[in-house]
Amino acid sequence: MTVRLQNEGAEAAGETAAPPVLAAAGLRVAFPGRGGRGTARAVDGVDLEVGAGEIVALVGESGCGKSTLARALLGLVRPTEGRVLFSGEPLDYRSRALKRYRHRVQLVQQDPSGSLNPRHTVYEAVAEGLRIHEGATAEEERRVADALSRAGLRPPERFFTRYPHELSGGQRQRVVIAGALILDPEVIVADEPVASLDASVRGEILRLILDLRAELGLSALVVTHDLGLAWNIADRVAVMYLGRVVEVGTVEEVLSEPRHPYTRALLSVLPESDAGEPVVLAGEPPDPTRIPSGCRFHARCPVLASGEAEREGIADRCRTEDPGILPASGGDRAACHHARLHG
Amino acid sequence: MTAPAASRRAVVRARRRAALRKYTRSYAENRAGLFGLAALALAVLVALAAPLFIPAEALSVTGAPGERFEPPDAEFPLGTDTYGRSVLDLVVWGARISLTVGFLAAAVSVALGTVIGVIAGHFGGLASNVLMRITDWFLVLPTLVMAIALAAVMERSTLTIIIAIGVTSWPSTARIVRAQTLSVEARPYIERARALGGGHLHVMLRHVLPNVMPVVIAQTTLLVAEAIVMESTLSFLGLGSPGAISWGGILQDARNSGAISSGMWWYMVPPGLAIALVALSFTLCGRALEGVFNPRLRERR
Amino acid sequence: MTLLEVEDLTVSYRIAGGEAPAVRGVSFSLEPGSKLGVAGESGCGKSTVALALLRLLPKTARIGGTIRVDGEDVLGMRWGRLRAVRWAGASIVFQGAMHSLNAVRRVGDQIAEPILLHGTAPRAEVPERVGSLLERVGLPRWRARSYPHELSGGQRQRVMIAMALACEPKLIVADEPTTALDVMIQAQILRLIDDLVGGQGIGMLMISHDLAVLADTCDRLAVMYAGRIVEEGPAAAVVADARHPYGAALSAAFPRIGDPASRRAPRGLPGDPPDPADLPVGCSFRPRCPVAEERCAEVDPVLYPVPGGRSAACIKVRAEEPA
Numbered sequence: 001m002t003v004r005l006q007n008e009g010a011e012a013a014g015e016t017a018a019p020p021v022l023a024a025a026g027l028r029v030a031f032p033g034r035g036g037r038g039t040a041r042a043v044d045g046v047d048l049e050v051g052a053g054e055i056v057a058l059v060g061e062s063g064c065g066k067s068t069l070a071r072a073l074l075g076l077v078r079p080t081e082g083r084v085l086f087s088g089e090p091l092d093y094r095s096r097a098l099k100r101y102r103h104r105v106q107l108v109q110q111d112p113s114g115s116l117n118p119r120h121t122v123y124e125a126v127a128e129g130l131r132i133h134e135g136a137t138a139e140e141e142r143r144v145a146d147a148l149s150r151a152g153l154r155p156p157e158r159f160f161t162r163y164p165h166e167l168s169g170g171q172r173q174r175v176v177i178a179g180a181l182i183l184d185p186e187v188i189v190a191d192e193p194v195a196s197l198d199a200s201v202r203g204e205i206l207r208l209i210l211d212l213r214a215e216l217g218l219s220a221l222v223v224t225h226d227l228g229l230a231w232n233i234a235d236r237v238a239v240m241y242l243g244r245v246v247e248v249g250t251v252e253e254v255l256s257e258p259r260h261p262y263t264r265a266l267l268s269v270l271p272e273s274d275a276g277e278p279v280v281l282a283g284e285p286p287d288p289t290r291i292p293s294g295c296r297f298h299a300r301c302p303v304l305a306s307g308e309a310e311r312e313g314i315a316d317r318c319r320t321e322d323p324g325i326l327p328a329s330g331g332d333r334a335a336c337h338h339a340r341l342h343g
Numbered sequence: 344m345t346a347p348a349a350s351r352r353a354v355v356r357a358r359r360r361a362a363l364r365k366y367t368r369s370y371a372e373n374r375a376g377l378f379g380l381a382a383l384a385l386a387v388l389v390a391l392a393a394p395l396f397i398p399a400e401a402l403s404v405t406g407a408p409g410e411r412f413e414p415p416d417a418e419f420p421l422g423t424d425t426y427g428r429s430v431l432d433l434v435v436w437g438a439r440i441s442l443t444v445g446f447l448a449a450a451v452s453v454a455l456g457t458v459i460g461v462i463a464g465h466f467g468g469l470a471s472n473v474l475m476r477i478t479d480w481f482l483v484l485p486t487l488v489m490a491i492a493l494a495a496v497m498e499r500s501t502l503t504i505i506i507a508i509g510v511t512s513w514p515s516t517a518r519i520v521r522a523q524t525l526s527v528e529a530r531p532y533i534e535r536a537r538a539l540g541g542g543h544l545h546v547m548l549r550h551v552l553p554n555v556m557p558v559v560i561a562q563t564t565l566l567v568a569e570a571i572v573m574e575s576t577l578s579f580l581g582l583g584s585p586g587a588i589s590w591g592g593i594l595q596d597a598r599n600s601g602a603i604s605s606g607m608w609w610y611m612v613p614p615g616l617a618i619a620l621v622a623l624s625f626t627l628c629g630r631a632l633e634g635v636f637n638p639r640l641r642e643r644r
Numbered sequence: 645m646t647l648l649e650v651e652d653l654t655v656s657y658r659i660a661g662g663e664a665p666a667v668r669g670v671s672f673s674l675e676p677g678s679k680l681g682v683a684g685e686s687g688c689g690k691s692t693v694a695l696a697l698l699r700l701l702p703k704t705a706r707i708g709g710t711i712r713v714d715g716e717d718v719l720g721m722r723w724g725r726l727r728a729v730r731w732a733g734a735s736i737v738f739q740g741a742m743h744s745l746n747a748v749r750r751v752g753d754q755i756a757e758p759i760l761l762h763g764t765a766p767r768a769e770v771p772e773r774v775g776s777l778l779e780r781v782g783l784p785r786w787r788a789r790s791y792p793h794e795l796s797g798g799q800r801q802r803v804m805i806a807m808a809l810a811c812e813p814k815l816i817v818a819d820e821p822t823t824a825l826d827v828m829i830q831a832q833i834l835r836l837i838d839d840l841v842g843g844q845g846i847g848m849l850m851i852s853h854d855l856a857v858l859a860d861t862c863d864r865l866a867v868m869y870a871g872r873i874v875e876e877g878p879a880a881a882v883v884a885d886a887r888h889p890y891g892a893a894l895s896a897a898f899p900r901i902g903d904p905a906s907r908r909a910p911r912g913l914p915g916d917p918p919d920p921a922d923l924p925v926g927c928s929f930r931p932r933c934p935v936a937e938e939r940c941a942e943v944d945p946v947l948y949p950v951p952g953g954r955s956a957a958c959i960k961v962r963a964e965e966p967a
Binding site for chain 1: 354358530531532534535536537538539540541542545549550553554
């Protein structure tokens, strides 16, 4: 066991001689409680890595902290603990350095209708990043045209003077992506990039992300609630529950042989799932202001509820012992006492 | 490269013109707004043209053309004042100061209110708290009392009145602008601008300001009306510049010469009516503009 | 008796400079106890069909064709009768439960409203009735005293379903009932709908852009494109083996996890749906169709029968038919 782990560690070290492009190390984000509520631990200890040219899907239900984690990675929210690392360097929150960072890491939001200023033309929206970082440049128009056509809006000149409300949802999302591409970023953080788009457009936008990776070597962290999206485009997937990554691994590993009972439940309730009898978890995802002690999933865990954990003699550990933070690479795949027993 | 850029700018300009036409049309559908605009245009024209048909001596206290307190007749359609000057001439001439004060005071007030409102809304936290407490303090302070105090300690001049009105009437603008800023700041495109690397100034100037402008414009028109009334009040209370003729000043003179007790209605009614009419016109324009810029109101009509 | 019968329904909206057809001749029927799913992208007319069923369309809409609920013509109905039908005969569950609930009234009062309006239960029994409705949708009775903002998205959707059930309707129209809900909550709600509708002989029309959800819940499936049904048949068969290229594209858009064909190969459909005021000549799907031919510009296909109790509006389907 230890030998294998060491081997894996050595392999991982050999592979990632260059540090991951974007990483979170022991990241925690807490929001102070308002109106008598306790502090919300939205992100409660996360290690996560996005390698060069890699697409990582961050999956979870709403309120699990996945969007907060994405925002912390972009420097839009300051972590209360832990660090964000870009190419191995901790993120500097002084405004000058942060601006430089935002030249290299870009955000694509969920709702393309809201993320474009209704009073700006497509040209202005795409050129915005360029003007912020480089001011007015001579080749601005060529670069805007270039970014638009790379985002699949061709011929680009036709879109220059349009306003967002004159475009379809898919076209708007392409404009947002073009606005991100114009700065030649190394990483894109996409928060539910297709959730508000029609099914037929969804595939087109996902293919665009894959194409950009192939052409430009772009890395991407895609935040989503949709496991099918991970299957469609991601290399690795991290499943988040109540502020923690509870399972991480390659898409094939995690989605074909899930180890954490939460991942298994999520997969089993998908329409048309082959995963046998659906395990519908009762209740709502619990509140980040009151994270349960022990394993944070234990109150809803089907393994514990069915008595299986009892038979294995780990029920007490599930209730009292935190399975800990999952390391970003190497080591366990799932933060679960039960899975560790069978791993 | 330059040709398409130029043509692109031409297209953008054409679009702006088209948008302007659309706004003009939707403004023109509001008859009350049109009436207000016409009345205002008339008032401004008359005020500008006044020196052309009113000779300077007609307004001098010593060289007045008529007897004092003459009731309206053919020579003086609105009678004469306590020095024998034509009240009609006075009211026409008074428009110059009243409108100037109205516009400038409103501009000062709106500028202050917009800057403070946008800053408070954008930064939030401590800055917002401090600014909004100051705003609240000004808001609960009786504007008139404050203006009187200011006008009393400063030199008696038209400028003083403009400043006094300007610095006391901004809080309501600041409140409205802050509320609008907060709603704009919650939109995803603000976060996108921040993630692109845009600083505070970029977000405020490029995204917040254009989106609060409609509210500001509507607020301005309402404030102009308020400022004209306040100028009248301050002049009426004897705090304006002593030599200047304004509508409030005429009312003040009328009261001093006992126009109320002796039933000289022609001395009191015309300036009062002028104030009411201009204030009403501005309010009508403001309402109409609000309807043009706020699509939700437009649909309800 | 057939619960719902829609025949050649057409709806068009008046727009600047003409009319835009939103629904162009849609026919289907629904038996008691069965569930029909209507799929399609935004703007295809599926929500317009739902609204037309209860005559909830804006005044600018022109409706043609016939709609019969329990044999009664909805379009020709007098206002008073329509009101009765709207709750007791058929009720609707809208998408976006946040906006469909009144934020300043307790949810119990909102569920009670249709019961009181239609007098389906004596006033004294209404609180009891509300309590049992809440229990049926899986919420505790004391939730009747809560305000909408105190509930989560899934709980609000449960309240919406309780409201729809309040007057024991025979037909429920659910417009995107699980959109914007998480997978786990979506599974809870779908299971709830299934339990409530299945056993009671209630008919359901469920509208969604998510073919996979419909396939899991419904018996039959109709795919709409540009105001028409382009494919119709048993739900599982349509999803597994769509005969219309649009139906195929839609079902490919939702990948099956574990299916190697969709791994790193997201599939969509290039282009945008046509402008209803300016439809293409011939088959309206032609400009986006991956297998379009020249003759597609000449024929505007209607629904042709396909073996297995199905039909599809594509001339290629007709070509396969033995003459």
